[in-house]
Amino acid sequence: MDGPKLVRMANQIATFFATEPVRALAVEGVAGHLKRFWEPRMRRELLAMHAAGPVPGLHELVAEALRTQRAQLEPAARG
């Protein structure tokens, strides 16, 4: 998948949840949205990019979601 595009899309999601004053809720909002709407290969790629080191331009809420909610976001390995 187009990595920079995934970053842009994830950032857009983060921008919506960023208005939430309680940070934990905002992070959960981002992670929940990725989990509910992003197909596994998209999540997998974003997680891989993040795991490989800091992703330039990645919204901090996305970064935190990827870091703290990894278990939730990691798709189960299936055929």
Added chain:
Amino acid sequence: MYSNKVLDHGTPARSAPTTVSLQIDGATVTVPAGTSLMRAAVEAGVKVPKLCATDSLEAFGSCRLCVVEVEGRKGFPASCTTPCENGMKVKTQTPKVAALRRNVMELYISDHPLDCLTCPANGNCELQDMAGVVGLREVRYGYQGDNHLQAPKDTSNPYFTFDPSKCIVCSRCVRACEEVQGTFALTVQGRGFESKIASGPTDFLNSECVSCGACVQACPTATLMEKSIAEQGQPDHAVVTTCAYCGVGCAFRAEMKGNEVVRMVPHKDGKANHGHSCVKGRFAWGYATHPDRVKKPMIRARITDPWREVTWDEAFAHAASEIKRIQAKYGRTSVGGITSSRCSNEETFLVQKLVRAGFGNNNVDTCARVCHSPTGYGLKQTLGESAGTQDFDSVDETDCVIVIGANPTDGHPVFASRMKRRLRGTATEPGAGLIVIDPRRIDLVRTPHVEAGFHLQLKPGTNVAVLNALAHVVVTEGLAREDYVRERCDLAEYEKWKAFVSLPKNSPEALEAATGVPAAQIRGAARLFAAAPNGAIYYGLGVTEHSQGSTTVMAIANLAMVTGNIGRPGVGVNPLRGQNNVQGSCDMGSFPHELPGYRHVGDAATRELFQKAWGRPIDDEPGLRIPNMFDAAVDGSFKALYVQGEDIAQSDPDTAHVQHALESLECLIVQDIFLNETAKYAHVFFPGSSFLEKDGTFTNAERRISPVRKVMPPLAGLADWEVTVAFAKALGYSMHYDHPAQIMDEIARLTPTFTGVSYAKLDRLGSIQWPCNADAPEGTPYMHAKQFVRGKGRFFLTEYVETPERTTRQFPLLLTTGRILSQYNVGAQTRRTHNTVWHDADVLEIHAHDAEQRGIRDGDLVSLQSRKGATTLRAVVTERMQPGVVYTTFHHPESGVNVVTTENSDWATNCPEYKVTAVQVVPHAKKSEWQEQFGRFSDTQVGLVPKTAVRGESR
């Protein structure tokens, strides 16, 4: 013999709470107060002769054919204009009234050509009938005197003729155009014998007429007459069905002669349209039998190869073996399907079933992705159900309407007529207030007898800012309906939201620079809306097709909740759906993350239900959405796609990227009635069936499920649902249905909001608005009656975020896109009808100031350029646009508007941002490079289709 005459009550029904009783020809009849004698007589089984009255129009009382006698009263009152009173004794047949009527008829007939036997209305003419009814036997006045018999015929409209020599000046047409359609295109000119009907100072085609057909339907003679009837003759039977164009979902009587449609007439009992229509449904059905229809299945190995015509079985076997090969090589999730809002509920249901159970993944999406997916998301989050809250009739009870990002007179014409009627008001009741929020001055802002109180002409991409500003005024000026909010909404979330919109940054003044709307106008509009006892919001794709589409839908729901405007007639959040079955295709589980009834695939209990019913495991992860499919195709992880009824190559944004994606597929299977743009990249073609060739249902914008009925056999031999079933079987997944009714039964078994729906009930009720279940056995006209579907209504924080698409020195203008009345979506249907007389090419609307700066004159060819690509169109210089904003449509593939639109999309749903693209416009007389290439590619592709597949001859 078949009669196409539908019972006419003469005057409209009244709905007064009190009734009156009277005697008509000795029979006692009780009717609502205000009912005319004529209508009461029909109720009593007595038809009073009439010419100028018909029950779609208020009585006018001009022909005097309907005179009756009332005991104890002098004279002969016209029964159409005389209201019933308690205890009246009415006689409709006496020697005196008979003589009067004969005299009236004699005068009419003396100025009417007596060519009944060769007249196209023969057998279906009210004048002819009335002459018979009143017993006219001789005409004492000859044709020697002055008459109108030589008046020339106006044939300018492609669908109907106006033959003034046959006109009896009953003015039914004039009144239909005013009352029913609201266009006011016709007038009665002159007086007495001199009077005649005119379409303004010009012919019909060049007049204000929008070709809705209301006048033609109202005309009691052959003066206004469908050309199809003149050419094909009167029908021999009729079948009630549903229009396959827009989300209004008008009911029609398909009037048939054998297997041939001769006329589509709006159905009086249709609950969405109440007997009205627009030019598309009424007249533009000829595409269904257009010679371009592909009637044979075809396959080919590469898209540069000629198509090979094959049998259905070969086509299914080939398509199935390709899917299996690709899944074996690239994995289970390397294939997917796309269905369309142009398909029926049953067809869409089967496509998603095929993908989920047959392909074994959730890679299924529908074109709602690119139009109303934010509606599904936004309304589910805030209110709890992914659907509009009201029925169309609700607009009759509204006091103030907000129309945002919608152009109903073009996009939803029949509903627009209804809305305009409410906006005009009546003699006794003032019209509803109107607030239009749109970058363009759409027609609704000012049409005859309608004028918007406020037109907030915002900059494209600032909907959220304007809605936040409106909410700011409501909350900070103490106009919020806090009693309503306390009772129905989540209070903690409300308080959070209230604090948010009250922030100074959300005030109209602070946002003025961003939105371009004067703060005073926003304040005025907010006060008007908040003060209305019933306020209703109607919106369209100008809301959803933005990077903040979902946020805008939520902001609309917030505004409706804070003003207490959900849960009763006259109010509500009303998404106007573009295509006929947008609502239905979403309901049927065609989104990659949701099973039918909007239940997430991650929900184990729902999955279990479907797994049991379908006998296959269901993936618990969401699948790819359409734009993700394109990205994955380019990336090489997505290799095969089954597309039913959708033309992604033309309708989706960033054409170059879409083309690249389609070229990357190893197997593209397209099912359509025409070789559409997408099919030019396909390896397998399944010929589809039009809405006239199959049974099914469509669900309109008001959640109304309406039957679509087969009136002719499928031209290619199979209905679309049969194709999906056979394709699945070839894949080794068998689903068995003898009739679409059984598919609906399965939907009802599996979907809580549909449990009460069946074809038998649809036949009985005509149509049903879901939810239809044990709680609402006959359906639900408006939702959230006592409480919200999600329990407590939830306010969401809707921060305004500027779109990433910014104007620059290089691209200083904003392009926004839309639709026009006569064409439909990608135009594959309407371009193959006479509707092209109104719109034979997409044009670019540009403000005079911007045009002048660039040396562009009206009608010049211009190049429209964005960072994505360029295309050449003709410019129309207009004051409808605001400076800095240009507008066009995408009804014609060669105009390539989506070559220019970008990959930006809504944050929540990936719904593309069609409404904002930074562009430059320069004079340029040549086609763009893309257009040249497209022309060559398209011609080559058409040349690769065997002639026999198009003509449908056997090999």
